[in-house]
Amino acid sequence: MSVIAFIGLGQMGAPMAGNLLRRGHQLQVFDLNPQAVQSLVEQGATAAASPSQAARGAAFVITMLPNGDLVREVLFGDQGVCEGLSTTALTIDMSTIHPLQTDRLIHDMHQRGFSMMDVPVGRTSDHALAGTLLLLAGGTPEQVERATPVLMAMGNELVAAGGPGMGIRVKLINNYMSIALNALSAEAAALCEALGLSFDVALKVMNGTPAGKGHFTTTWPNKVLKGDLSPAFMIDLAHKDLGIALDVANQLHVPMPLGAASREVYSQARAAGRGRQDWTAILEQVRAAAGLTPQ
Amino acid sequence: MSVIAFIGLGQMGAPMAGNLLRRGHQLQVFDLNPQAVQSLVEQGATAAASPSQAARGAAFVITMLPNGDLVREVLFGDQGVCEGLSTTALTIDMSTIHPLQTDRLIHDMHQRGFSMMDVPVGRTSDHALAGTLLLLAGGTPEQVERATPVLMAMGNELVAAGGPGMGIRVKLINNYMSIALNALSAEAAALCEALGLSFDVALKVMNGTPAGKGHFTTTWPNKVLKGDLSPAFMIDLAHKDLGIALDVANQLHVPMPLGAASREVYSQARAAGRGRQDWTAILEQVRAAAGLTPQ
């Protein structure tokens, strides 16, 4: 069992710290909210007067804070973690912050001789309570190995996302995809309703196609991800079908900004000579627009 | 077994007609391409000199054509289907065309005393060959029942989508969702690559979340579809996370037009006072923007 500094006892942090205590770890906690601290003390934690005091003697420092500026303040500010931290300790930022800020934090810690990794979590506060969070670990294999027993006290699934900074990156991608997809799904559902079509019927159909199952595991693996752009379904036809959908939506005045944006992406793919490629070639189109070199 | 007029022997139509023949139906085929006709004749079909001739004596007329103008021409043009059609026959348009055009075709057929339904198909020409198409049937229960034996010669799954016009509608929704989702997926994958993150890691994570599984069967059923907008994940936070993703993408110059469009949808949801509602409330936001009345 380890001595762990835990900084940030909010809606997620408090139950995560509680689970560490229940597994027998020794916690030194810090939060600006005295009630949050008191609650953990009652569960067996020691209250620290500052981040530096919390860090003193700890083998692990865990930060779970609302944004990157706060993480920076807690680490490098007056009476911050660095003032009390041993160079043999491992700092784990579990906050969801800006990835490029994560990079700078890790870099700045490294410059001071400290080891740091990022392990943001997935799922909800219910899972935090139950100790069943998804742990997205960015760190060296050594860091991940060392942190795993501590982390698994808070979650039940750990993904080693790659080196330091990769945990927050995979969280970002996942959130991006799910949040934007939510808006796209709403456009489809609104159009469905405006067309007088049963949503249950639409779901029954979409559950069996990439519309519902996504492309990552259906259309992409055997086509674009293998470099095969021979058409199972052509960009030109996908573009045409999008045009019909947008025309219908506009006649029924269902605004579909994501759909409209996507048609222009397909249009650009056609301009780039991809009209007769498989629709999964849209990945290559977007990669090219981003200046990513051919794979 | 029935006498069936089959008009349109292209990449999809030809194998579909072939399967009807193999099941013992009697086919009267028409196409402008003599080779396509010849091939079906060799399989046992009778060649017709015109759509009207094909329709004469048929219990079913199936059209499988590239666009709605052609379907109209074939039905109502000179020597068109209507000139040879019995009022007891059932016309089935299996083409993928504009839904509002489908409505007009069905309406115009009805005015002339003819029965018509729409049954566009899902999947690919490989499935057309194998007789394993997905059949999206728009028609009255009587029409669907009557057509089923014929349709199931061409496919292995039939979805009764609702009344006439609903087959083409569900196809439209499905295509809209899958085609736009393809572009959104490409943005996520390009950002992943620009961030130096392993796509396999991203997939592993997304496969367990709405990012990969979609929202229709994960987050929506217990929240917005039930009318519960209490937040499991707030619109405000989703908006913030999108903002971070777009900021990162713009720093790495990965253009994300769909992501950018989606952020403005969340922004509008916040302006409408939905910031503290569950992120699935984005459906209600899009419905409101479309002027759809509260459910």
Added chain:
Amino acid sequence: MSVIAFIGLGQMGAPMAGNLLRRGHQLQVFDLNPQAVQSLVEQGATAAASPSQAARGAAFVITMLPNGDLVREVLFGDQGVCEGLSTTALTIDMSTIHPLQTDRLIHDMHQRGFSMMDVPVGRTSDHALAGTLLLLAGGTPEQVERATPVLMAMGNELVAAGGPGMGIRVKLINNYMSIALNALSAEAAALCEALGLSFDVALKVMNGTPAGKGHFTTTWPNKVLKGDLSPAFMIDLAHKDLGIALDVANQLHVPMPLGAASREVYSQARAAGRGRQDWTAILEQVRAAAGLTPQ
């Protein structure tokens, strides 16, 4: 003075026809609305029972109709213009329709041996009454010369836009630009209001810059249109400033979908290596995305 067939006596067509009469032309008019016809007859026109009858003996045929399908019907339908038209007459379509439809109409008329040009109009029905319309003439120099005396009875400014089809094209470009610009202007004004800034102050400033004066006559002529992409204001900085504006707008929840879309265009320009080029290079970026060859 000429014998002119005038077909389409709506809100625009009626006053245009009236002005032709006042200038001494002899009009043979057709419209489905008997009241519209009667009003012109009272002004001195002759009523025709069909487009073909209107066209008989006319030196000019003018069509002013709501959409291209109607123009096609009027020209080529049963008792259409073509049935009564002399091959020495000049047909002038003044409707606002789809340019590619205009092309087909002109092509089909030409195939039948008839001369046709397109002259859509600018400005409003007030200007139609006053005879001060803007005339956007697409035709050969001979067609334009021949039509000018007739056209100038209806307008006070004629722009020779190039060969047949170019009149409708320039109208399309002008409408596109002004309609989309209207929406963009609304975003700027809403952000202005949300920022608590006086709109009068904003106008005073914008009236002196490309924001109010446009780029066509200010920044473009000496830079991108001359092939000079050395930076007066860099793409990178323009992208940064857009990012600030969008960040502010999103904090104030002012949805700015056009602004969001434009940032991604600048982002793509940066990905294409244009970050240090002049901001007018965005034209070259958009041209490249459209597959237009370097000028």
Added chain:
Amino acid sequence: MSVIAFIGLGQMGAPMAGNLLRRGHQLQVFDLNPQAVQSLVEQGATAAASPSQAARGAAFVITMLPNGDLVREVLFGDQGVCEGLSTTALTIDMSTIHPLQTDRLIHDMHQRGFSMMDVPVGRTSDHALAGTLLLLAGGTPEQVERATPVLMAMGNELVAAGGPGMGIRVKLINNYMSIALNALSAEAAALCEALGLSFDVALKVMNGTPAGKGHFTTTWPNKVLKGDLSPAFMIDLAHKDLGIALDVANQLHVPMPLGAASREVYSQARAAGRGRQDWTAILEQVRAAAGLTPQ
């Protein structure tokens, strides 16, 4: 003549400081770049070892820095302006930074008893050299009056934008509008080229319409800005024309993401029941989407 601290001697700051010297002001300058300092010293300025030293004894402090974090550091950091500043001095930030950051800076200065205003500049480094910048002054009437003699040494036009923070706001709005308009103009020009239309012809037409002259001073003043939404040109028709333009663009594969986004705004206006209002009502639509209360 005044004693002025000038901090930030970059491409804009250096010539601005030079003009202050030429008008007889006494300058105490600071910059991290010793060559930039040396050049000003040769023109008569005094070099300061820190922002605080530069501020000592100065009646005005001018900051001209690349971003807001630097302004904050220069004002409040170690040896920052505040350490040497008299409470009777006026601090003028002329940098282009985030407006909400400007607000916080002014607030924080005020809390320390200091007076601060924002005066970002318009135009280019050529104008900075010539002393002909556009000065966008955000400040109380007293601040503006006091600063005017100093400011007019650097520019030839001063706009009093309103209270503190309004200078940077009007700059933001102006930049937003001109930068996004640049991208929109590029779409129109690319479509023009793809249509084979002479750009000179398009310009000739657009120069006489809102497409080239903007809406702020043409269509808006007598309609939406007066609360008159009776249609000179209906939203429904504007939406239709945009649809034609986008259809043409997509057929010619000219991607038009801004145009596509704008059509969805008009679509939403129609969903909100504005289809028969004047097209300038799009302002009211965007205001409503932003949650701005009816005027």
